Amino acid sequence: NAGVTQTPKFRVLKTGQSMTLLCAQDMNHEYMYWYRQDPGMGLRLIHYSVGEGTTAKGEVPDGYNVSRLKKQNFLLGLESAAPSQTSVYFCASSYLTRAYEQYFGPGTRLTVT
Amino acid sequence: AQSVTQLDSQVPVFEEAPVELRCNYSSSVSVYLFWYVQYPNQGLQLLLKYLSGSTLVESINGFEAEFNKSQTSFHLRKPSVHISDTAEYFCAVIMDTGRRALTFGSGTRLQVQP
Numbered sequence: 001n002a003g004v005t006q007t008p009k010f011r012v013l014k015t016g017q018s019m020t021l022l023c024a025q026d027m028n029h030e031y032m033y034w035y036r037q038d039p040g041m042g043l044r045l046i047h048y049s050v051g052e053g054t055t056a057k058g059e060v061p062d063g064y065n066v067s068r069l070k071k072q073n074f075l076l077g078l079e080s081a082a083p084s085q086t087s088v089y090f091c092a093s094s095y096l097t098r099a100y101e102q103y104f105g106p107g108t109r110l111t112v113t
Numbered sequence: 114a115q116s117v118t119q120l121d122s123q124v125p126v127f128e129e130a131p132v133e134l135r136c137n138y139s140s141s142v143s144v145y146l147f148w149y150v151q152y153p154n155q156g157l158q159l160l161l162k163y164l165s166g167s168t169l170v171e172s173i174n175g176f177e178a179e180f181n182k183s184q185t186s187f188h189l190r191k192p193s194v195h196i197s198d199t200a201e202y203f204c205a206v207i208m209d210t211g212r213r214a215l216t217f218g219s220g221t222r223l224q225v226q227p
Contacts, residue, residue, distance in 0.1 A: 042217040100207045104156030
């Protein structure tokens, strides 16, 4: 039981490049989330999904896209990276009836130069 | 809309001393309240939660938090801290209706010194 895993752990991009972050969970959770963590700002919700094939915007969705083609995977895409997207990205998942109890992955540290 | 305020960004404390990490929230509807902990270079883990019932909740490692509705607070306390408690602590809320997503505070870094 691996819990929530994230790929990659580190990445450096140049402005304008694109990339996809992968989140996978093996707990059969319905809900999945993408957050970004910036110093002094806590975690802010980017996008989330309440089930396979469904996604919704969070607090800071601009510049990101997501997809949930399979229940266990939640992808976060950056089409044209900007320095403002330098951050640590966390994926989390939870059961539908216990959305407050979220299980977090180890994070992806992204630097955009 | 709901929001969470953690007034202290850093709290240095000596080992075996008591500590309180403050959290205040605002919301127009009922909320559930949580504390998450993040150890260095790791993701967040749920530390304790208040859903209903007793306003005093405890974790397995000696932390406790008390829900105070009149003061809209959910402060985290521990009577005697250990070096291993060094981490960042996040207060969070979720509304009991609508979007089931957590709103986090900005975090408090607890630094326990020997």
